[in-house]
Amino acid sequence: xxxxxxxxxxxxxxxxxxxxxxxxxxxxxxxxxxxxxxxxxxxxxxxxxxxxxxxxxxxxxxxxxxxxxxxxxxxxxxxxxxxxxxxxxxxxxxxxxxxxxxxxxxxxxxxxxxxxxxxxxxxxxxxxxxxxxxxxxxxxxxxxxxxxxxxxxxxxxxxxxxxxxxxxxxxxxxxxxxxxxxxxxxxxxxxxxxxxxxxxxxxxxxxxxxxxxxxxxxxxxxxxxxxxxxxxxxxxxxxxxxxxxxxxxxxxxxxxxxxxxxxxxxxxxxxxxxxxxxxxxxxxxxxxxxxxxxxxxxxxxxxxxxxxxxxxxxxxxxxxxxxxxxxxxxxxxxxxxxxxxxxxxxxxxxxxxxxxxxxxxxxxxxxxxxxxxxxxxxxxxxxxxxxxxxxxxxxxxxxxxxxxxxxxxxxxxxxxxxxxxxxxxxxxxxxxxxxxxxxxxxxxxxxxxxxxxxxxxxxxxxxxxxxxxxxxxxxxxxxxxxxxxxxxxxxxxxxxxxxxxxxxxxxxxxxxxxxxxxxxxxxxxxxxxxxxxxxxxxxxxxxxxx
Amino acid sequence: xxxxxxxxxxxxxxxxxxxxxxxxxxxxxxxxxxxxxxxxxxxxxxxxxxxxxxxxxxxxxxxxxxxxxxxxxxxxxxxxxxxxxxxxxxxxxxxxxxxxxxxxxxxxxxxxxxxxxxxxxxxxxxxxxxxxxxxxxxxxxxxxxxxxxxxxxxxxxxxxxxxxxxxxxxxxxxxxxxxxxxxxxxxxxxxxxxxxxxxxxxxxxxxxxxxxxx
Numbered sequence: 001x002x003x004x005x006x007x008x009x010x011x012x013x014x015x016x017x018x019x020x021x022x023x024x025x026x027x028x029x030x031x032x033x034x035x036x037x038x039x040x041x042x043x044x045x046x047x048x049x050x051x052x053x054x055x056x057x058x059x060x061x062x063x064x065x066x067x068x069x070x071x072x073x074x075x076x077x078x079x080x081x082x083x084x085x086x087x088x089x090x091x092x093x094x095x096x097x098x099x100x101x102x103x104x105x106x107x108x109x110x111x112x113x114x115x116x117x118x119x120x121x122x123x124x125x126x127x128x129x130x131x132x133x134x135x136x137x138x139x140x141x142x143x144x145x146x147x148x149x150x151x152x153x154x155x156x157x158x159x160x161x162x163x164x165x166x167x168x169x170x171x172x173x174x175x176x177x178x179x180x181x182x183x184x185x186x187x188x189x190x191x192x193x194x195x196x197x198x199x200x201x202x203x204x205x206x207x208x209x210x211x212x213x214x215x216x217x218x219x220x221x222x223x224x225x226x227x228x229x230x231x232x233x234x235x236x237x238x239x240x241x242x243x244x245x246x247x248x249x250x251x252x253x254x255x256x257x258x259x260x261x262x263x264x265x266x267x268x269x270x271x272x273x274x275x276x277x278x279x280x281x282x283x284x285x286x287x288x289x290x291x292x293x294x295x296x297x298x299x300x301x302x303x304x305x306x307x308x309x310x311x312x313x314x315x316x317x318x319x320x321x322x323x324x325x326x327x328x329x330x331x332x333x334x335x336x337x338x339x340x341x342x343x344x345x346x347x348x349x350x351x352x353x354x355x356x357x358x359x360x361x362x363x364x365x366x367x368x369x370x371x372x373x374x375x376x377x378x379x380x381x382x383x384x385x386x387x388x389x390x391x392x393x394x395x396x397x398x399x400x401x402x403x404x405x406x407x408x409x410x411x412x413x414x415x416x417x418x419x420x421x422x423x424x425x426x427x428x429x430x431x432x433x434x435x436x437x438x439x440x441x442x443x444x445x446x447x448x449x450x451x452x453x454x455x456x457x458x459x460x461x462x463x464x465x466x467x468x469x470x471x472x473x474x475x476x477x478x479x480x481x482x483x484x485x486x487x488x489x490x491x492x493x494x495x496x497x498x499x500x501x502x503x504x505x506x507x508x509x510x511x512x513x514x515x516x517x518x519x520x521x522x523x524x525x526x527x528x529x530x531x532x533x534x535x536x537x538x539x540x541x542x543x544x545x546x
Numbered sequence: 547x548x549x550x551x552x553x554x555x556x557x558x559x560x561x562x563x564x565x566x567x568x569x570x571x572x573x574x575x576x577x578x579x580x581x582x583x584x585x586x587x588x589x590x591x592x593x594x595x596x597x598x599x600x601x602x603x604x605x606x607x608x609x610x611x612x613x614x615x616x617x618x619x620x621x622x623x624x625x626x627x628x629x630x631x632x633x634x635x636x637x638x639x640x641x642x643x644x645x646x647x648x649x650x651x652x653x654x655x656x657x658x659x660x661x662x663x664x665x666x667x668x669x670x671x672x673x674x675x676x677x678x679x680x681x682x683x684x685x686x687x688x689x690x691x692x693x694x695x696x697x698x699x700x701x702x703x704x705x706x707x708x709x710x711x712x713x714x715x716x717x718x719x720x721x722x723x724x725x726x727x728x729x730x731x732x733x734x735x736x737x738x739x740x741x742x743x744x745x746x747x748x749x750x751x752x753x754x755x756x757x758x759x760x
Binding site: 331353361406419437439 | 581599707710745
């Protein structure tokens, strides 16, 4: 089931290196890259053997890397295009450029593009645009057989790439590393990586300004320890041929040239003496080169063949630089990508459901435990409640009755007014004034009634009317003065109990409003002595605490 | 089964779908409702416990409070606050008080009583009764009237709320009046009246008071 796990989580990956006479299988894992086996095209049961080897490798994805002779490249200028038209036009240009090849791809060359733009700045005739590298390979029967093998195993297809294109950054990295070791800046614009692969071909990758300029794969003699010079001579001839090509690509000795040969020093060191072109010549063993670019190769790996170096470099990539598109690849890759997506979604769903289930189960468990605790608490409090009830029952206390009765009694008492309080105060201040009568009234709202929400008990209106009389012989002015003095005395005493007195009727109104009927003479004086003058004082309650 | 995919992959996807779907169904159909039901049950029990705690706390508080209120309640009870305002007893009580004062004449009249709406009384399965009373008085001295008023407020069963007092001097004490009194014919020097509201509490089962007087 490990094949179903996305390569993101398990970095084990197969690299299928397509060579002219067969295919090499490499497996890249955390421990490094290892060569598994090579399978010849004419080998019986090719697909089954390859599929079986891939399945047994434990890898989750596969990269197909073309290292065959037949690879076609072309640099093309493409006018500046809008984002929406670019893909269609590039595809059309690819079709026109490589009409006979079904597997094609294009990538923009940044350095070339920049140069193209810079050169066109002062030249209105030049078409402004980008410089593209177009590549194509034929869809052969052998490729179909590889796809058939891949279809038998559950591996995600990372892509189908071209070894020289994918290894170009590695050449650049090697050049920089070597320059760093030498203490220089690595200023050469041209670099050539020479390495021999298991198929017997000598791969030369020429890089100019970090971009692929030229690549060649040519047959050379197999390295022979008895005559290492033979291999070196053969390679030097191929290198000379390559250098002769370079001049066509604009190479001049002033540009600087780095030549890196990866292989067994037995064969590579004699080569230096056979190179006459000015260059920085570097010989690296496979292990040195691998360590420079961060690829782990097994200790038992043959030190001369360096196809494992390229495979290890490409296996580490998350995506290929120039993936070739084809129906054969898509027919397998797309369903697997969709399946991977579905599996990821399903896994997330299952994980989510499991998370929710665990969360809910934990909550349910906690709630169940809490219910037990709460029920125990309820039992205890019920017992306490029952004990309290029993205690009160034993005492014969009716709580609502006691509270209600006391409250009602207080409500009534707080409103009721004792008339004797004010009458006693009045009596103390009368002195020799004659009181004929009085009327005490105290009316207001019902204090024992429960008020509705928002209602307020109406204030009690309490007052005492004092009826006084004076002898008819007294002068009204003097009588009025006596009344006024009484009111002053009353107010001094009544103030502390919350009452206030005022004259509501004087003996006689002596102002211009008053009506006067006066008899004079001897008989008249006798009669007036029997008459009486009436006066009235009203004492009102002005404070509730009275 | 599907082009480009092995049966193993397809079966694994189906397995994941089955696990996810089945698990989801179980979670949302059984686990979550069960958890919600348990939460509701827990909340209900907690609410019951909290309510019972409050009740017990209230009872304890009331109990402490009642210890101090009990004496006050007993006094209230002794003063006859719990009274069904039976008119016969009311007249007897008034008669006893007025006879101690020594009035020339006192006439008591009660109007029909009313039940006052009071929630606290209802909670205690009681009711508050109010009767309006009026006393007509004839006396030799106004002090007797005041004494009766004091007795009514302090000794009459229940709560007496004086709402009106009228008093007037009808005669002046002179030699002729003294001779008349001395001859055994009492002459009222003061006449008056007072009105009051009589409030008591009684059980709901008590008979409604009726109008009456002497």
